[in-house]
Amino acid sequence: MLLTGKKPALSIEITKECPLRCPGCYAYGADHLGEGSGLRQLSDFRGDELVSKFLTLVDEHNPIHLSIVGGDPLVRYRELNQILPELERRGIHVQLVTSAFRQLPPEWTKLKLLYVVVSIDGLAPEHDKRRAPATYERILKNIQGHKITVHCTITSQMMRRAGYLQEFLAFWNNIPEAKRVWMSMYTPQVGERAEEILSQSQRSQAVSELVELRKSYPKLEMKEAVLKAFLRPPATPSECIFAQTTHSMSADLTTVINPCQFGGAPDCSQCGCIASMGLEALGRHRVLQVQVRDLFRITTRVAKLRMRPQPARGITPDPFPILSSAAKEQASTTR
Numbered sequence: 425m426l427l428t429g430k431k432p433a434l435s436i437e438i439t440k441e442c443p444l445r446c447p448g449c450y451a452y453g454a455d456h457l458g459e460g461s462g463l464r465q466l467s468d469f470r471g472d473e474l475v476s477k478f479l480t481l482v483d484e485h486n487p488i489h490l491s492i493v494g495g496d497p498l499v500r501y502r503e504l505n506q507i508l509p510e511l512e513r514r515g516i517h518v519q520l521v522t523s524a525f526r527q528l529p530p531e532w533t534k535l536k537l538l539y540v541v542v543s544i545d546g547l548a549p550e551h552d553k554r555r556a557p558a559t560y561e562r563i564l565k566n567i568q569g570h571k572i573t574v575h576c577t578i579t580s581q582m583m584r585r586a587g588y589l590q591e592f593l594a595f596w597n598n599i600p601e602a603k604r605v606w607m608s609m610y611t612p613q614v615g616e617r618a619e620e621i622l623s624q625s626q627r628s629q630a631v632s633e634l635v636e637l638r639k640s641y642p643k644l645e646m647k648e649a650v651l652k653a654f655l656r657p658p659a660t661p662s663e664c665i666f667a668q669t670t671h672s673m674s675a676d677l678t679t680v681i682n683p684c685q686f687g688g689a690p691d692c693s694q695c696g697c698i699a700s701m702g703l704e705a706l707g708r709h710r711v712l713q714v715q716v717r718d719l720f721r722i723t724t725r726v727a728k729l730r731m732r733p734q735p736a737r738g739i740t741p742d743p744f745p746i747l748s749s750a751a752k753e754q755a756s757t758t759r
């Protein structure tokens with residue numbers, strides 16, 4: 425698929441609306457969609473118009489994997505009740521990320537290619553403060569009858585209390601609706617000074633605790649190599665396989681989010697995104713002595729060459745297209 429110039433994964437912010445106001449939410453960052461341009465300023469869609477435009481966009485990209493994010497996708501649950509079966513019919517694996525502020529529609533349990541990921545940031549006292557009205561009490565009620573992935577973003581505050589991660593895993597390990605647990609780490613923008621940002625020692629501490637905890641809490645579905653990738657994230661977006669293989673679109677279904685789903689200028693050196701770390705670990709894996717990362721790189725460059733417009737007659741083509749492409753990649757910024 426990369427050879428056709430298309431990215432195999434698509435991520436769409438289905439709505440700009442969300443009833444929560446989580447501190448540090450990247451979707452509502454002031455520069456999420458470029459300097460001074462944020463999600464709230466966009467126009468989004470609803471009803472039949474959303475259903476039809478959303479499916480048209482998906483068909484144009486024809487992804488293998490689709491992430492539906494927001495805002496909170498559950499704001500548009502009526503439209504999703506039409507969209508999700510259509511995606512299933514197309515054989516697309518869908519990951520829907522929500523706060524579960526309202527009941528997950530019962531009909532979603534019938535969809536085999538749908539994975540619902542619920543953001544749960546810490547134990548009840550901390551989570552409820554950050555993510556009301558999607559409190560623990562509501563989430564536990566709203567996920568009944570479903571199998572969900574619990575996704576927790578580790579913050580500096582959590583790492584200040586010894587045993588916090590273990591308590592979190594012990595709680596969700598006992599909840600039948602929780603099929604697996606994933607942990608990310610707070611990813612700041614370049615120059616951000618938020619309280620949530622982990623220090624290097626907290627990051628190392630979190631990784632070594634999780635490497636041990638995965639042995640006792642099998643629901644923590646994160647391989648050791650993925651956890652260790654948090655200690656050495658990709659240096660720039662051009663080094664990030666996740667950013668290079670995922671096309672992220674915002675709620676007007678036109679605006680592209682760069683350089684990755686965080687938008688703005690994310691600080692790759694402090695990236696805590698589980699998807700990026702998963703692909704980073706894969707990228708370091710060797711197949712026949714070649715790093716998978718290099719295979720991605722080569723394929724992406726070949727795709728760029730294939731997509732390069734043919735020069736008009738009489739114009740000398742760029743003799744070093746790969747070199748130019750590499751230089752452009754190196755010039756791309758990180759925040």
Ligand code: SF4
Pocket residue numbers: 442443444445446449450451452494495496522523
């Ligand atoms: S639920 Fe998600 S989109 Fe809504 S404010 Fe919280 S982090 Fe942002």
Ligand code: SF4
Pocket residue numbers: 611657658660661664666667683684685686690691692695696697700
């Ligand atoms: S911040 Fe974005 S581009 Fe940078 S490593 Fe993380 S996911 Fe990749």
